Amino acid sequence: MTFREMNAKWFEPASQWIMISGLIFLCQPWVEVLHRYGLSITILGLIGFLVTSHIPPEPEVEDDEEEELI
Known part of the structure; x- marks a missing residue:
């Protein structure tokens, strides 16, 4: 798993x-510490x-590029 995939899956959410x-x-009035911070x-x-x-997502590989490599 690359950093960009981890970013999209974990860090951004x-x-x-x-x-x-x-x-x-x-918005909650019960716990003062949570309200303070x-x-x-x-x-x-x-x-x-x-x-x-x-951070941009991973570029997707197109089918045309794969055919040119063969």
């Missing part, structure tokens, strides 16, 4: 879930998403 978690932590967690997820979304 993980950063999205970190952003969602940060928003949930901001909710904005920091949201910003961390946003930065991670900005980085991972700018």
Whole structure:
């Protein structure tokens, strides 16, 4: 598994879930520690998403290129 495949499968969705978690932590009133760091967690997820979304996916090999090699 290449880095680009791992990025598409694990890193980009993980950063999205970190952003969602940060928003949930901001909206809940029961645990003060989660509420206190909710904005920091949201910003961390946003930065991670900005980085991972700018990594292009693996280029797909076309059939024409494979036939030319034979």
